[in-house]
Amino acid sequence: MLFRRQPKNVAPPRPPWMDQIDAADLYEFQRVQLAGTIRVLEELYPKATDRERVEVLDVGCNPTQDRILSQFVKHVTGCNVGGMENVPGDAKTAFVNSGEVELPFPTDTFDFAYSLSVMEHLKDTRAVMAEHVRVLKPGGYGYVEWCCQWGCYAGHHIFAILVRDWEKHLKLPRSPFEDGGDFVPDWGHLLLTPDQMRKLLCKKLGPGFEKLADVIVDVIYFRTDEHGLARLYLGEVMEIIRSFDVEIVEFTRQEVKAPKAVKEILRAKHGDHDYDAHYAKVIFRKRSGEGPSSVGSATELAEASG
């Protein structure tokens, strides 16, 4: 008994669609997101015949992701705040521009509506969530996944790949900016004022990069369009999602724990919030309209273990 060999932790078999994702022209994080979305679809609709009847909406879309996803479902509609007029659709995909809040679709249209890395950028999270829920059919599923919520270490949402774009846009040479907390400190957006952040960036980036520092400070603290930040803590976002007539099927969060001293300072400055969770994944189901609107106990369990 004692010496019986335990089964090893074997990785799940590689799904057949993985090669296609690997070959696609996507960033690594987008590949991970797409694979995650397909897995969620497979979980919610285990039979391939069921999946083939699913009408999908991607809120804040990436056409490449949507084209790959469309092979597994009936149809995918991708919408974005702008730039979709030149993206060609086909038999299984369509791309449309949406308003900043309004989704240009009738109520009760989709079986599955998802958004990837959109939640942390919304100016009006409640309004967009209302639209997200509205366009779902009763009993349909919503799936939102995002990282770098305002309270977490990288809530400032400044990454090297973005900075490289801004350098090009500002016609600057490549700056020494790197990810890892040396330039924009972890939790720095909550510890420093805009002026202090600018001072730090100017010092770290060196002379000649003042304009870049201005852009970074603007994005962290002030910008509110689709490239800006929602600046809501995870608890506030979850409260908004829960305020709709939906049942939370799954809520998963991943943490990068704040050091104790950092956490105490953050609590003193901003109150008791979730400063650890940097990633959240929520699957919810729109209620059919009838029946009690109590949240299932399975949900709370998933939350506690998450």
Added chain:
Amino acid sequence: MIFPWRLRPRRPAWVDEIESAPLETYQKNQLQVTLEQIERLYPDPVQRSKVRVLDIGCNPLQDRLLSKYVGHVIGTNLGGMESEASDERTRFLNSAERELPLEEGAVDFAFSLNIMEHLADTRAMIAEHVRVVAPGGYGFIDWACSWGSPSGHHIFEAMVRYWETVFEMPQTAFKDGGEYVPDWGHLLLTREEMRAHVLSKLGPGTEKLVDYIVFSIYDRVDQYGLSRLFLDEVMEIIRSFDVELVEVKNEAMPASKPLKLALETIHGEHDYETYHTTVVFQKPASDARDVRKAADRMAATT
């Protein structure tokens, strides 16, 4: 044959006596460290029994214990020393805030324990410290919680318990450990943020105590207040005098990277990790000083 217990360090005579004295643990530790320091600097017992010692900002109980192992001890404090009984080995004097009531070169070993972080005028105090030491004599300074360190706010449970009795209020939940006054909070929070945070932790009805805590951290400047100098600033003041640093010992508590970056951005490059410092300096013997002065004069003329 070597018996291993022979290799154990000798247990000094004073250990038991210090142990049984009615002192706080940190005071016992300090006294022990001071005695060890004196023993190291004056290894010859005959010489040690003649050493004139000065305790700046004294605790009479500590000094009476200490006086048994040295020549004699003078203790000075800003007040309250008139009621302390002196004897042939101890003397207690009131001093002014920037002046010591002693002649130049009056003592061989002058020490101060946990005084540096409370001085309104650190430079003037060190000047006096150096002045009263005889040429060739030593100064010993030991203090914790410099302004840059995690507990630079200097608010401790023992003090809060005392303030509660002064304000005649029930005991609050205050505890050491960074939960009530956060580590480095005095450097990262404004007065208002600190007040709101401590008040939210201690609950309603504690406004008076909270205001007093905030005042102590940010504004108070008498001998119970804080000097609010970073460690490097204090060390620069000590180095600016004509003394030789025999020993500088630091104990540090690492700060996490984001806090360090935030602190450096807001307050500049300082030591934010050292919470305990020990400095031993020697005043150069008079002939060495004469040589140095002559060299300075020569350099000035050429």
